Amino acid sequence: MAHLQQSAIFTPGVVESIQHKAQTGLYEMRGFGTLRQRRWATFDDLTFLPCSLTRIPLEGYREKCSTKTLLGTRYAKKPIELDIPVMITGMSWGALSYNAKVALAKGAAAAGSSNTTGDGGMLQAERENSRTLIYEVLPSRYGINIHHMRMADAIELTIGQGAKPGTGGLLLGSKVSNRIAEQRDLPIGVDQRSPARHPDMLGPDDMIIKVEELREATDWQVPIFIKIGASRVFDDVKLAAKAGADVIVVDGMEGGTGASPSIFQEHTGIPTLGAVCEARLALEDCGLYGEVQLIIAGGIRDGVDAAKAIALGADAVYIGTAALIGLNCNKPLYLEDYEALGTAPYACHHCHTGRCPVGITTQDPELMQRLDIDAGAERIQNLLHAMTLEIQMLARSCGKSDVHHLEPEDMAALTMEASAICGIPLAGTRKVFGR
């Protein structure tokens, strides 16, 4: 029935988007991350090649397989030592509720991992419940406090994030409560738009001096991370390394956000798979691979993604959205509140509204109580443990006694795109496409 056929160009989603703009005069804003349906090469396009005759596997549940992760060995007097290579990324108190921030800190600490502050500064309870706390220095400098910085175990100078590289953070007025406004020195209820550039530096040459300032401020004790949103990764990673970073964080386009124009989430940056490969090439190209550690972020869902990122060159991974899902994001609870937002479990990306049905991305005291800190922390601990077990299982099957020994050679590509991007032969061939 041709008369009922929908356009492949003007799909129902496109029609809805055009009519939303016509109605409101405003581009679409939302939280979560990319909702693109069209596929691009991801970690799913790789498969591991466990041992058979050419390699000897380790006993899957018995033999030791180290997960210790050392970050910041280049210049810092006190590098970070984590029990596992899965870390919690920076998410602000403001985007997240107090309960969510504290639960993440507590859960990460129990699992021997780290958590990161975010735009808006450090919560005292976050520090008290963290084992290893990374203090973010963002372009907005909201809540910047040297005393807090000096309490941290590492400093992360954030240039951009994967969900929206090249632009600043957003926190809509519904979430700028009295406490958040006070913490950020803002008027209550404003739509807070963070700057895209740091206020006191512009390019990579300034950044060299900025990194030295942060080192001086912390007496060269703790590692300095530089975080970039994945766009021109090869060049950016080299510049970050030149600036003196101990650790470089590359955040791919599948990364999440509390609020952003949706066009940034869908149409900017490069996918995490490509980002990790470019980052490794860049560090190898300047002879710093292994000396500067690499953390990969952006849509990491499980131990499989993490293991593949490590095999491609990462020392550790950040999780953000996955951690929030572990806290019950998108879980079918309080269905009437999902409905009131015009959404449903498994399809909710309404973090920007501040009306999170499960108490994670809200500043509403009543909603926030739906997230119990201790129960949330336990789920985070469980999630981090389970992900680590998954990484170990894959590493042992590939004959590795340390998860960091995973390497590209342990995998085959399932698509020509992944083969070309990762420099790994396509399964069933001996060929790396594009070379």
Next chain:
Amino acid sequence: MTQLNAADLSTRELNSRLRDLVARDDAEIHVENPGARHNLAVAMLKSGKIRFRGSVGYYCGGLADGISIEIDGSAGWGLAESMLGGTFRVHGNAGNGAAAAIRGGTVVIEGDAAARLGVSMKGGTVIVAGDCGYMAGFMGQKGVLVVCGNAGDAFADSLYATECYVGGEIKSLGTDAVASEVTDEEAAALESLLAANLAPELRALKPQARRFRKVVAGRKLWNFDKREWKIWREAL
């Protein structure tokens, strides 16, 4: 008073010495030959006085809390950035982003300031006896910014709640910046602020407080409103 010669010390050595000396009560330190070096006196977290007998580079006194710093020459980018408290006095000029993101304290620049003076300031007081470059006060959140001379383009763009005052000409106002005459009460407060922070010979060069203009946010960018789409299009 303790004297240090920066020419004999690395930045790390100099900052360590300064931090040790400042930890003592009522420390007063003169640093000779700073040589416009970057990152001097970063994160000084006690009261005490440091005087640089020459020009300093980027981020001098950055991340300070409580220190009093005097610079006989000029200062590079990011002077006093992210300061929580303390006082800074620059006898010469200041580079881009002076007093960026400060949350408290006072920064006095007796010469001119370059672009983005007081950018993202979250509190404190900034006084420039001379002129300032473009986009001064950009995204100012709290605090007071006073420019006795002329202001460059896009002054006070996208303000939140910083109060800005300009004694001379404003080349152009930034998006959502609204200028008005000062009230008698504001003029008196300004007079007293300048009297407390600028030497008489500097004050004599500048306009009387009553002639200053006050610039604040028009608040049209605080919350999105589709009726204001023209201003938002310029801002975003």
